[in-house]
Amino acid sequence: MKTRVNTPEVEFPEDFYIPIPLDTNNITSLSPFLVPQDHLSDTGIFVIMTIFMSILFVGGTSINTLTIVCTLKFKKLRSHLNYILVNLAVANLLVSTVGCFTAFYAFLHRYFILGALMCKIEGFLSTMGGMVSLWSLAVVAVERYLVICKPVGSFTFRNTHALIGCAIPWIFALVASLPPLFGWSRYIPEGLQCSCGPDWYTVKNKYNNESYVIFLFVFCFGFPLSVIIFCYGQLLFAVKSAAKAQEGSASTQKAEREVTKMVVVMVLGFLVCWLPYAIYALWVVTHRGEIFDLRLATIPSCMSKASTIYNPIIYVLMNKQFRSCMIKLVFCGKNPFGDEDEASSQVTQVSTVSSSQVSPS
Template sequence: MRGNRPEEFPDDFWIPVPLDTNNITLFSPYLVPQDHLGSTGLFYSMSGLMFFLFAAGTGVNTLTIACTAQYKKLRSHLNYILVNLAVANLLVSSVGSFTCFYCFAFRYMILGPLGCKIEGFTATIGESICLWSLAVIAFERWLVVCKPLGNFIFKPNHAIACCALTWVFALVAAVPPLTGWSRYIPEGLQCSCGPDWYTTNNKFNNESYVMFLFCFCFAVPFCTIVFCYSQLLFMLKSAAKAQAESVSTQKAEREVTRMVVVMVLGFLVCYLPYASFALWVVNNRGQTFDLRLATIPSCLSKASTVYNPVIYILLNKQFRSCIRQMLGMSKDDDDMSSTSQSVTEVSKVGPA
């Protein structure tokens, strides 16, 4: 058993106990079960939840990618971005969620420091791509529907460039902890890993990295989403007001409003708890908190691999139709169009 002073611990083992963030745990999360943090039932329940997220997230996102590869009519500029989102979700579910499922079953980070770094890096890069992809989707809708650049046409090569940019941004966010700016360590119940946002080791400049991550990977994408969708709603409401007698226009306006609300709420449910909790800890050093609470935001962010596809893909009529065809559940229906396409049609009928 190690001593109580921080300097006697290797950097990777410097983890606070749940009731006092100024103390150091005597039980390495890489060597022994962390039963002092919760009951065995809690760990096994979390393992079951992570297995569900792994199975569902891997399944639905693999299906999305396979469906796009099979049906040429899905290869539009918007769907390229949706596939990029599916790839990022697949990365998080197949590596991040599976690692958590495996480690929760053993009740500690059995994969060791290297496995922790791999899981933390993979989850960070995948979730960063998801965040920026959601912002790109909102930006694309704003350009196509509201036409702020006049007759500019958003083409597939523009979508591919935006997808590549999301990977660049994700690498900018995920690489620093591997090079000494912060670090990847076990979090919550010590069976999942992420950037160090709760220890007070100034050696790694954790505070500055967390602030950078909050601004770059949460605040900027969120502001982009809110701005673009608010402009989209204003445009649609104007079109609906000018076409008050048109039942189809009014119906489309209601459908798009509902979808936008679901999109924004889904974004907040996925990422706001994690971002706000980490920000609170950074700005309230010395305040006690229960480390088990950190597991909830981590699970919500990984759950995005399941309900992001539901919101952005399965609610897309064209995607849904092709998936049903691929699974043999319906016949081909070339007249089926996506909700996003109907939004574009409505936006063309603006006030004179």
Template sequence: MIVSNVSLSGCAGVNSALCAGAGEGHLGGGSHRTTLSPTGNLVVAVCLGFIGTFGLVNNLLVLVLFCRYKMLRSPINLLLVNISISDLLVCVLGTPFSFAASTQGRWLIGAGGCVWYGFANSLFGIVSLISLAVLSYERYSTMMAPTEADPSNYRKTSLGIALTWVYSFVWTLPPLLGWSHYGPEGPGTTCSVDWTAKTANNVSYIICLFVFCLIVPFLVIVFCYGKLLCAIRQVSGINASMSRKREQRVLFMVVIMVICYLLCWLPYGIMALLATFGPPGLVTPEASIIPSVLAKTSTVINPVIYVFMNKQFYRCFQALLHCETPQRGSSLKSSSKAATKAMRGVAVNGPRRTNDLLFMVASLGQPAATLPQLGPSYEPTIDITKAPSSDIKPVVVSLVAHFDG
């Protein structure tokens, strides 16, 4: 007998995986057949195979680079490692089971395995989502801070990482305790929260999950990166060509991040809401498998966007391939640092200090003969040829350095 997730919606208040066991094809017996055709199962299996393989390789490579090269061991890069760890756990503890189920056309590890799969994948997926929000806030707060960021201070980042895991655990534990439940999803080759049950218990949980684990992280990401882009535009007059290039690069990165976030997770969220609030059968098992596969592609996309498009990681990756020492940052990175100082001057020290910093940044990288001559009455606040005084701390780059390298 073919049992789909839609047919389980009548089992209110009981785990849908166990409800399926009432029929001839129950999960515990390993004969829970799917509604997909053999060709459909094959296509899904191929997609999951690629996702699992490339996700595993990409995220393992991130961890290897971080462990091998000390120059990558900074607090903000630790957040990138946390994202890679959560994505890697999905590839190891989640994707192989759904891949095997798709190849055989049925769920293979029983009702208990279905509950465990739903919990583990929800936990790791939400950790990845919240980590992206924490990363955006960390970049924003570090660049806007009036004092120098300590590259050896991991306390704030460690608290952020702990927050991601605790927050995710808080929202994935309730289905194990009776607030909603985990069960078969779509055609029966994956498991997740039961989106189709119409009970108040289930609907209230899904609304909270959608708001606090999808919408809130997205709003944090858009706000933080939006504010950073505005800050970059404020220093566009420092060096017109350099600033335009930097601004376009950061804008491109931000747009790619937001688009990929929405591409991976928004279809899944919409599918869940339609299954929850729409009429029974509105979301067919065949249609629901597509958002599920898209959500899993985040394990492949995250390392590419957040790591391999980062020049610092990319230099280390090239060094690993050629068995050589990675090159340090370029002059563009130094200019980015100076630009970040100027942006902080706008926010902290007011117009007078800003003018001095703008002159300092505009003068960087130019021969002495080309520097503009200042009148005798002009006394620069900061002499860039000398070490900074104790009361004016240099500030390392955060956003721009981490985008540019």
């Protein structure tokens, strides 16, 4: 369904906004808290989204719970960097149990049946969890840059640094997600009106949505992305320099290729998660009155929620030690695929840079 943004003929309630056709005036009859939103899309799309959200809920909850339980059970996983990855798992778990499950239940009924208050709660918790996840990725990049590239000399990552690295994402996430609860923007149903997030649609009102969207773009996308690109860029430069100095070493060249692949995957994972949201929000803000397909507005929210699965795959399951411990936990202490612990403890050196240090660990 193609619609125009911010139709001026209709006065919208405080709790929601639907970019409806210009000839529709009975906004109350379309409330996403009262009636199925069948006027926005056909039933098949809602069925597909219900199935997709159920997969995210089950998959995201399972894999992130396993990450946390494994770290608690296996002492060898309690390294400083892994604390940050557990922090990431907690944030993902918040999004999967609250955001994905709520969206699943709403898509199942084809409207946000849980009401306006739950919409605000879901929007806040999902946004906060997403921001913690986002900033945790930036913290991981900074940690690897400091430890491996040594820009401040010899740096040892200690418990204090790990705690600070875990606290910073939550502080930044609160700074980003609390304002809509206090009048700077607001949390309302988005897309097909079955999940909630910041108000990207309305402008020139008391909520100052445009300034909030710009704030999110700069503080929660542009800045962390710059940090990630800079840190991993420096890391790649260090690894390639070390590999060039040891051109005759096959193990060194292999480690350089592995590090390059891992860095590319990490950056792409970040972009897949947040680039659609950033582009969509800016487009809506800067193209008032433009026609767009409302069903496409659901995609950015889905991509960000899908990070509850692919972030752990990139940062946890691609680590041999974590993967081995998870398999042992699932199979009651046995690994039917062979013991990878020994392999994971063998570090391939690239001069002073090792591939094990830059891969998830």
